[in-house]
Amino acid sequence: MRARDIMTNPVICVRPGTSVREAAQVLTRHRFAALPVLDDDSRLIGIVAESDLIRNRIPADLRGNIWEADDDVEREAPPGTVGEVMTETVVAMTPGADVADIAEHMLEHHVRSMPIVDGSRVIGIVSRQDVLRTMVRTNDAVAADVRRHLRAYASSWGSWEVSAAEGVVTVHAELPPDDGDDTTKRVVIALARAVPGVSRVHVEPRNGE
Template identity: 25%
Template structure:
């Protein structure tokens, strides 16, 4: 089956100059944990996630979680977050993020998601424009 047949037909995305505060609002209200950042035509420039923002506020935060090093207190984290709230998300997004074509095969994409441990992939058409998102749950429903 082709990706276009199983993807979520949603174009929720942000401009690269969207602020961190606006991104948090969008993620909160939409229930998404990441969204693609797109240019003015809708070409995918990267993906920005909750994790990117946490890392932006406190670089190395997730490594600290796994080690015995000092973790910043929540109030310190809050201060750091406020310092970056008006920054554009382009500063923190993952550039060159993996994206897939709407005509890709579902099994090949499932393999890709499994190997790269990806939860969600932007789907583009032959012109490189965002046409939807493929979530792990879309694949699970498809493969059942």
């Protein structure tokens, strides 16, 4: 399964001069976790996440001690633009990136969204929610997509039966008798694993081998 299979596209981006308020409105309206930040040449220069917009912006409720309210006058105004709060060091991946690698990076570096780029152009974004959605697809939907992949790329190999249960796909296939190096079996596994929601693939021969 590759980034292109699950990414959100087109992706909404902002500029460094976008106001923090406007960026917050976009995040809440579309239920995004982060927004890529582009320069005037549409190149990726950063990412702004929910935490960036919230940091140092929500004042304490002083109703319990009104004498502390005077301190509020001395505080500096919070940053007003995305360019002032965004994270400039941002990792991006390509449409062909393995979703497993994206998920591992997200967990290791505590990020919730991964921009997907083609050269210097942002073409999509993968969020943790996108990854999670692949885990809750129905068994019938997963099996149907595997069948479509096999029909599209392996229609000349004979017939097969596909079943799915909790991300585990079993393919009963007519493997050619001369497939001593398991080439066909490996191709079937690769095609099935490209389907969102597939975690493991078992190939069972139907020709008695």
